[in-house]
Amino acid sequence: MTTTLRLGTPGMPGGPAVTSTSVTVTVDGHEVEVPVGSTILEAAEKAGRRIPTLCHHPDLPDVGVCRICVVEVTGQRALQASCAYPITTPIEIQTYSRRVRQARQTIVDLMLAEHCGSCQTCGRNGNCELQDLAAEYGSDHFRFGQRTEPTRLFDTFGPSIRRDMNKCVHCLRCIRTCAELQGVGALGVIGRGDSTTMSPYLTLPISDVVCINCGQCINRCPTGALQEVDNTDDVWRAIEDPTKHVVIQTAPAPRAAMGEEFGLPPGTPVTWQLNSALRELGFDKVFDTNFSADLTIIEEGTELLVRLYENLVLGDHGRPVPQFTSCSPGWIKYLEHKYPEFAPNLSSCKSPQQMFGALIKTWYAQKNGLDPADVVSVSLMPCTAKKFEAHRPEMTDSGFPDVDVSLTTRELGRMIRELGIRLPDLPESDFDDPFGTASGSGVIFGATGGVMEAALRTVVELVTGGKVEDLFDHADITPVRGFEETRYAEITLPDTLGPVPPLLAHLVPDWDWLRGVTLKLAVVHGTANAQKVMEDIKAGGRFSECHFIEFMACPGGCLGGGGQPIPTSKEIRSARAKAIYGEDARYGETGRVRKSHENPAVLRVYEEFLTDGPCGHTSHHLLHTTYTPRGAFIATPSMTVPATTNATTNAPTNGGAR
Amino acid sequence: MTLATIEAEQGLRAALALDPAGVVATIRESGMKGRGGAGFPTGLKWQLAAEAVAPDGVRYVVCNADEGEPGTFKDRVLLAELPDLVFEGMTIGGYAIGSHEGICYLRGEYVYLLADLEACLERRRAAGLLGPDVAGSGFAFDITIHLGSGAYVCGEETALIESLEGRRGEPRNRPPFPVVSGFRGAPTVVNNVETFAWAAAILARGADWFAHIGTDRSTGPKLLSVSGDVQRPGVYEFPLGVSIAEVIEAAGGHDAKAAIVGGAAGTCVPARDFGRAISYEDVSTGGAVIVVGPWRDLLEVAENLQWFFANESCGQCTPCRVGNVKLLEGIRALRRGELTVQQLEDMVSLGQTMRIASKCGLGQAAPNVLLSIIENYRSEVLGHIPVGAR
Amino acid sequence: MITLPAEVEAANAGLIEAIDDLVAEYGDDRSALIPILQALRQQRRQISDVAMQVVADRLGIPPVDVQGVVTFYHFLDTTPTGTHVIHLCRTISCAMAGMGAIAARLEHELGISFGETTPDGLFTLSWANCIGMCDAPPALLLNRQALARVTPDQVSELVLGLRAEVSGMIGA
């Protein structure tokens, strides 16, 4: 069996060259060596001094606007913002002095004077950087007054993001996140001086502009100005209603992070304790989203093979290649706005959340003699865009909303705390059947590269008739793992391939056309990186030759999702990734399946319910969807635009109507 | 005015006869410091830009004609009456630092000067003083004019560059300084209109001539914009080191109570200190002297200027965005007799913080006039505080 | 390129053409943004919603960035102005020289407050910060031309004259 494997990132300029030269800095009398270009903040950290920060965020370029991090630099009249001062020559720094102390106190007092909102009623109470600063600098009264009347927009109009600009302290983190990390540019600075606000275009509700609901801005907001739309009351109401059968599916990424909501170090998985907590909360059934992730892999893998067959053999380009993954609703909306002409490249598969929802309201309800109208389907997701996805009009193929309420990790954390449960102390318990069984492949969906790896495990076995383990140790397809912004890999299929498995026999006659073919694959996370890849594709660059590309809207994939615990950083995200890959490995060690197509529960669905197989009629009706090319135009109240103009549903060629 | 007596293109020809380093050396020897207010030595600035690594060999010369400092209008007069001299100075600067592109950032309020300035550039191109071969020397240089859109902060050199790049005029962090990384990341010299005019004069008359005028550390003549309660407001030229009293006297100011030297960003000098000198080592100014008559309420002056800063703050950094509003509210409360002594002390402490913690010169200078009034007229200020609140 | 709804496109055909001409003249680099906005403001007395979205599209930047720039500068604005725009300097040297009386007379003559446009669309009254005319105060900008040492009576005559000019044109 011959498999060549090449790695690399085509067409992407690498990061800045690391310079080896260093410079000596004296921090509070102690000398430290730092690389030229390091900031004072970094030098101080190296010297063991903590400088308070607010507008600084490790994921973002520095702007030096809050001024809380000012320090003395010998020879300079004014204090300098340590986060934004690159050191190029030897300098002497004092992180503390009378002037520094007075300045920081004053700045905190000014922020408190500008901030309007009370801590007791804020979703960030206890996890707010402004609170921390006020405590640290001993603010004991509102020295420069306090705004008590809200004067700025409190935007609660959309399904995902809630913005209370009265609480904003102008750190610009949200704007930098949206523009630089996500490449969306939904938010900007409007006005000037005291009337400056962080705002979407024309101060419209964020849901009316080109925003992808990724929630990355929320994850980086130091205060309660940005939060998710809180749906916990909807869930409490359903649980407390005896006529309702309330089920919850939990995705792997929140399980790898929920511990952080209870003070555990990032990367501590709490999957099995969480199951117990959910039962105590009153959920009737606790299911594992990984089940539908496995289902997604079968459907999406099949779709890929069919798409390649149509393109490479039949010469039918109606469903173009590369196929793009479709499980990240942030990415979907991004594409609908910015690259609507590429909608046919998107896999028509619904995301695991929605596939699950559709099965719960149909197969599950039927099996258990439930009226789907009485079934409330809740999901625990790492993601704010999932709330939007659950609201999409396309997502009601069962005749009911596939998913009634999508909760973020933070919201469920609040619910559990409200009940007085200390999550880490709970006993472990399993998921409920019939969706309790999942494979390790479903788990790794939560990390960037996970969908690709899961799909490869399945596609390779379906096609070769052999074992992935023969190609990759322990079935760990490491080339697609990691945190590089874009990963590119090639896998050349062997010259001898297996027969077409019965599951797919109705779709493809044989695999002859795949013999010795080199599959070109890419993995992208963060929409700013997605933009680079899309531009490369438009320009006919190397990514346009790919067969399959995984796109995730959030940096790090779902484990860095906009509904995950705050704070976030590269270190925290990679700790969560370890938890996720650990859970996958645990499947292997305990002898459970790690490949989607071996998941017995999934096979049972095809036997009992989706009897015409993957991408068959029932599956198309319930598990596949269509997209809405939205474009970049923002319809504003000042213009009369018929609702239809902006919401034409343009089905990709393989839409549900087939 | 000395500048009006400089023979046309004499400075440019003298410069082109030297090598670029020689031009920089001449400016350094003259001891000239920037005429825009900050007082950075011009020769050193040019040298740093000439030595800075320019990735594509591109460097820029920018003339700061954003003149927005309240009480300052000498650049307007220079641009209206001696535009050739200013452009000549820019051309010399370009030659000195190895730049082929000059940009004049003209404030939006002066749009009525634009046509004449464009015509002047056209004349200079026709005369071979701009273009691919300046005065037959083989040196290529041209100038474009960029019109501002109304924002005081765009006079701050990094905000000006942001504005040139099509953005909100929000000042950048420094370092890196524009001489290293300015317009489009290239080494950029930003100088005041008057600085360029004197540069041409220095090349024409020699560094010695300039260095012998003024004081040791503040060489050369300076244009001053005198306004306020005087009989003859206008642009005056004095050697640096001149006393405030002499300036007021020349403009016909009588019994002045105070002078705001340096404009809104300057300082309020009480009459008893009129003997002090206008120079970089004493009372520094970009050129504004606003004379305040004996009948005026200084807090009214302070309120007007604080409103100006609150309105013109770019709004990015906390001390300036919030601080200016708080100072303004404080002045208003003081004038209404509703401030306590403790609150006055808090205002002073706030002003001190703004001076050292703001991101740019706007916020750093914004409390200056108020703080100097509180310091110099303490009993008058305390008089506004009700007895019970002292 | 942005796809506008057909009726929005039809209603703004002239504007879109003007923008494309300006982009051809100034380029599609971000540096061209402010000159393009200045020209639009000059030509059409307004930088409209559609204008901002189309300019943003042509320069490849988010519309909110264009609005951010428009709302940063005094001379750029989204709201339409009148035929004649008066900017009265309110800063110190003018304030000390009788700006208050000029302001009161202007408001009286035009029947509007600062920041407003007369109902007939003829005048917009705005404040300006120091316009560099401190040697001849009080001063104002009328359609961006400086008028120095104005008196309240001159202001009345000015308004009268401009009004007459327009009615004369209509009469003719």
Ligand SMILES: Cc1cc2nc3c(=O)[nH]c(=O)nc-3n(C[C@H](O)[C@H](O)[C@H](O)COP(=O)(O)O)c2cc1C
């Ligand atoms: C708020 C602010 C406004 C300024 N406005 C001007 C101005 O209008 N003209 C000017 O030449 N310099 C102005 N400056 C100073 C410039 O930042 C810069 O120092 C100057 O253009 C350098 O030129 P010079 O060295 O020739 O003086 C301003 C600085 C600040 C902080």
Ligand code: SF4
């Ligand atoms: S949710 Fe995402 S796209 Fe929307 S404003 Fe926040 S960062 Fe930008």
Ligand code: SF4
């Ligand atoms: S909304 Fe939050 S992140 Fe954005 S500027 Fe305000 S405080 Fe910062």
Ligand code: SF4
């Ligand atoms: S000091 Fe004022 S003008 Fe300067 S950066 Fe800060 S807010 Fe902007």
Ligand code: FES
């Ligand atoms: S953390 Fe450095 S200025 Fe805000």
